[in-house]
Amino acid sequence: MNTQQVPLDDPRFPGLHRRGFLAVAGGMAGLGALTATGCAGPGPADTAGKGDGRPRRGGRLRAAFAGGGASETLDPHLANLFADVARAKALFDKLADYGADLSARPRLASAWEPDAGLDRWRVTLREAAFHNGKPVTAQDVLYSYRRIADPKKAFRAKASLEPIDLEASRALDQRTVEFVLKRPTAEFPNVLAAFGAYIVPGGEQDFDREPVGSGPFRFVSFAPGKSAVFRRNEDYWDGAPYLDEVEFVVANEESARINALLGGQVEYAHELNPATARAHEGKGRIEIVRLRNSVMQSFAMKTDRPPFDDKRVREAFFLMADRRELVDGALSGTGEIGNDLFGKGYEYYAANLPQREQDLDRAKALLKRAGAEKLNxxxxTSPVAAGFTEAAAIFRDQAARAGVTVGIRTGSKDSYWKDIxxxxxxxxxxxxxxPIEAHISQRLLTGSTTNATKWHHKDFDALYQQAQSTRDKQERAAVYERMQRRLYAEGGFLVWGFADWIIGTARTVRGVEAKAPANSLDWARFDKVWLA
Structure with a gap:
């Protein structure tokens, strides 16, 4: 990957983070801005905030992220990098966002209700205002969604909004939107929470000079590739932030971020590697925060071609993997073992399936029955993602013990996701x-454009449509479990682990939520952070 701006969720693989989750490029850009800001001052403190563990107001928190250079923007509909998204959620709001279990939680929407057919949803807005004092209205919502859906633009939430017939959707009054859908969609709140689906004032197009949102912070300044400063929005509908200001600074190299944190130039360092976390955890200089179950780690088998068109071969590969060895070796132990399913800990996850263990004898027997002994x-793989090449080497050795020869081909970081x-x-x-529903719809249906395992089964597609047409949540969950049992038995994803997402903070920082995976509401939630 070069230093041009690249997507947080690669357009071919939603959820695959190329800058941030995948690779950081560039050097020390932006660190010059770190030394000029000084240490966070005490600010106007609440009387309750002195050493008793309760939140206090005041100070500026400086947060270091990998950036995108001069091409960075504050247009929330173009938010691709982690830095972009963190800035966007400070300035703007969505109708909904994802909780720790990746279920949709109301934000600007105070309520939503479907009709009997699940193809028409009425969304009620809470009383909220933009930074210019104007209320957030149903017309602003429709303008924002129609802007995102513009076929001439490449806004990242466009595919997520596809179920909505935006021409037929309408404002019933200032705070009520009726969304007309193209088909029954029981999980429509996931659409409202889609990455990049921010609400902006009607008619707004220019976001880099003085953007106006409804978020917890107001714009102060922005230097692309260097820094952005935002100030507390005292009138925020969800309560004014504790911080006076938050400054986002660019430090592309992980070493630059950790050194700035250790040197007191920043109070928050995003995206640290496991070795750094081990070196500093519990040593008293900084705090390490691990966001559990943030990243699925797997191998993808293409089920439409030999040898993986035979489900016995796929099952054999499931049984070759020693998941604990992969997590310990490729992730330095900073994660949990997987069970060949996406979304551990998320809503609808089939947690009652038995944990798959390595069974080389059964793997050999399956390969023999499939006529695939001495398989090559x-x-x-590629260094495009931390742990990829290490996991490939570990699995190569595991497969060898089952008589399978795995040759490793290392691809380019620039084109890996497209190539595979x-x-x-x-x-x-x-x-x-x-959400698990989004993983299924974007990666596992016959028409999914990012179907990396080439899982094409009309009966599986029909189950997804059944789930989306099922109003009762328990009944819907039963359909999702049935789909996951099928994937567990014969799918193409060998999910061996779930990696932690690692953040470093100064010891004075409080309120960083450890239970929230990256991409969820409480990740980079600077309106709930304070300085002790």
Whole structure:
């Protein structure tokens, strides 16, 4: 990957983070801005905030992120990098966002209600105002969604809004939107929470000079590729932030971010690697925060071509993997073992399926029955993501113990995700957090454009449509479990682990939520952070 702006969720692989979750490029850009800001001052403190553990007001928090250079923007509909998204959620709001279990939680929407057919949803807005004092209205919502859906633009939430017939949707009054859908969609709140689906004032197009949102912070300044400063919005509908200001600074290299944190130039360092976390955790200089179950780690087998068109071969590969060895070796132990399903800990996850263990004898027997003894396969991988090449080498050795020869082919960081979408048979794969329903719809249906495992089954598609047409949540959950049992038995994703997302903070920082995976509401939630 070069230093041009690249997507948080690659357009071919939603959830695959190329800058942030995948690779950081560039050098020390932006660190010059770090030394000029000084240490956070005490600010106007509440009387309750002195050493008793309760939140206090005041101070500026400086947060270091990998950036995108001069091409960075504050247009929330173009938010691609982690830095972009953190800035966007400070300035803007969505109708909904994802909770820790990746279920949709109301934000600007105070309520939503479907009709009997699940193809018409009425959304009620809470009383909220933009930074210019104007109320957030149903017309602003429709303008924002129609802007995102513009076929001439490449806004990241466009695909997520596809179920909505935006021409037929209408404002019933200032605070009520009626969304007309193209088909029954029981999980429509996930659309409202979609990455990048921010609400902006009607008619607004220019966001880089003085953007106006409804978020917890107001715009002060922005230097693309260097820094952005935002100030507390005292009138925020969800309560004014504790901080006076938050400053986002660019430090592309992980070493630059940790050194700035250790040197007191920033109070928050995003995206640290496991080795850094081990070196500093519990040593008293900084705090390490681990966001559990943030990144699925897997190998993807293409089920439409030999040898993985035989489900016995796929099951054999499931049984070759020693998941604990992969997590310990490739992730330095900073994660949990997987069970060949996406979304551990998320809503609808089939947690009652038995944990799959390595069973080399059964793997050999399955390969023999499939006529695939002494199998030779190529595993595509790349240094595009932390742990990819390490996991590939570990799995190669595990497969050898089952009589399978795995040759490792290392691809380019620049083109890896594009290359593996259609070519090859086995590849390293990862994904950030998203609802299980979205994972299924974007990756596992016959028409899914990012179907890396080439899982094409009309009966599986029909189950998804059944789930989306089922109003009762328990009944819907039963359909999702049935789909996951099918994937567990014969799917193409060998999910061996879930990696922690690691953040470093100064010891004075409080309120960073450790239970929230990256991509969820409480990740980078600077309106709830304070300085002790």
């Amino acid at each position: 396969v190529t595993l595509d 979408l259609d070519s090859g048979t086995l590849c390293s794969y990862r994904s950030g957090a998203m």
